[in-house]
Amino acid sequence: MLKLVKIGLLFFGNSQLLIQGFISSATKTFTIVNKCDETVWPGISSNAGVVPVEPTGFALQKGESKAIHAPPSWGGRLWGRTHCSKDSNGNFTCATGDCGSGKMECAGAGATPPATLAKFTIGRDGMDFFYVSLVGGYNLPMLVSPTGGGSGRNCSSVGCTVDLKVACPSELKVTSSDGEVVACKSSCVAFGRKEDCCRGEYGSRDTCKPSFYSQVFKTACPRASSYTYDNETSTFACAGADYQIIFCPTSTTNKKSKGEQQNPTAPQFNTDMVYEGVDTAGHSSYAPRQPTNIGATISMVAAVIVVIILAVVGGGYAIRIGNINILNGSCNQH
Template sequence: MAAPLIPQLLLLFILGTANFFPIGVVSTTFTITNQCDYTVWPGILSNADVAPLPTTGFALQKGETRTISPPASWGGRLWGRTHCSEDSTGKFSCITGDCGSGKVECSGAGAAPPATLAEFKLDGYGGQDFFDVSLVDGYNLPVLVSPQGGSGQNCSSTGCVVDLNGACPSDLKVVSEAGEGVACKSACEAFRQPQYCCDGAYATPDTCKPTSYSLAFKNACPRAYSYAYDDKTSTFTCSSADYAITFCPTPSTRSKGVAGSEPGNDDDDIAAASGDRGWRKRREGQFAVC
């Protein structure tokens, strides 16, 4: 008996459309929320090997949320700009995180340090998303990245949710014209020395080790990148997740000194802010915390 015609046609249709609708490819959503008491202007920079997103910068008023959907395999970084304004000629600039474009859109330019960075590589090795929050370029405001759904042993929220600006050491502090501490430099940015920047003779994990400055950031925010080779406790992975990116998440009003008083409490703040109660068991089972 001849095989039924309809199933054969259906099979041909599925095979013929597989290149147009790849099976298993799921779009990722970034939900970006501003919980600060002031306006934040997020900036976005795509990696050189991927196309830029339709928006590369915008304003988020207090309490406002915006959702964007990066394409599969997107990689790049996102940060918040603060204390921004336009001059009499219409040139846009920010005291912290400025991308130098002269406009709200960053248009392929990155953040001038110091700036707290949320970094992503979607659909990377093994089909996993890799993400982190980095203080390698310094700090300007609290940021929390929380996976929504997704799976994996290391699929946990990360960030730095405490205020480091008020207690930033004087040799790292960035102040506004009014004398307000608005950002905290990295030691690399402040001193331009190879041992702090992990370059020159210090350009490998064996030669570039944590310094007193990077350890101070690590004590204040244990899950965030503190220097270039701080991978073991600062890179997170998820499969099939969406991501909530929050500026000034609750609780973020507590100030913590960069000198590292109350070390580790930021982990509990992240768990509380993200609603993630199982992070400690997952993390202790896979990594040794510095």
């Protein structure tokens, strides 16, 4: 009898180890890191029909990190909220990325644009697909990095690490009550035009082309999705990886963005720029039309200056373009 008890306990113990090992290998760990100089309130929204992750919202002080475990075949998005507080009635709201729940947890609601989004589709045919989207605009620098030995021909870091608020066109800026630029809208969010949002007669890859504003985003952040059909150069895939999501990954990306201090001579952008598409090597390109007057020429020079400003402010600026066509972005943040 004693021998049978020992065998039973041994079997039970090994079973526990097997179950723990299965659970560990089946889940994905997302480690969210705040390297900004201020508090960030991450929000998480799961796709319909998948097991949601918990919590759906929390606070990360400067330098803090938090691990979130997602079930297999999970899909959803993650973003950072800024300038959050409670009003006299206890309602929780944020100046950027607010999910409208009135609480710190988003409870399934998505981000109100503009907000930098990290989007994931986990476990599709053994692969994880992910990208960082600026389709609805930008509020924080973000980097998504595979960890834990993931593999894949384009299993690498993706995101937008420069501060787009510094050179955001005035018509796209979102400012706080004290004049600080807290976010930069996309042209779809700012103007709502069908050609910017890829709707109606512009609702296909053939008819919806990048706008000048999306090209400004793409030039600054070539590894982020800049408009609805921008996926050849912005979607990445890994197998067997966990992920680290870093807000403000470089030390120079969280400077206060007050128009008069950071960008005293905001340039006028060249609206005569024409997108030429993606070549067979997967590289996006654009070329200016011939300027018709001196003013247009000045605008072209100013646009180049914008790129230089972003390169200096962002630090470690490098244009690296991949080659994959799997997922599309969307101007709808929810």
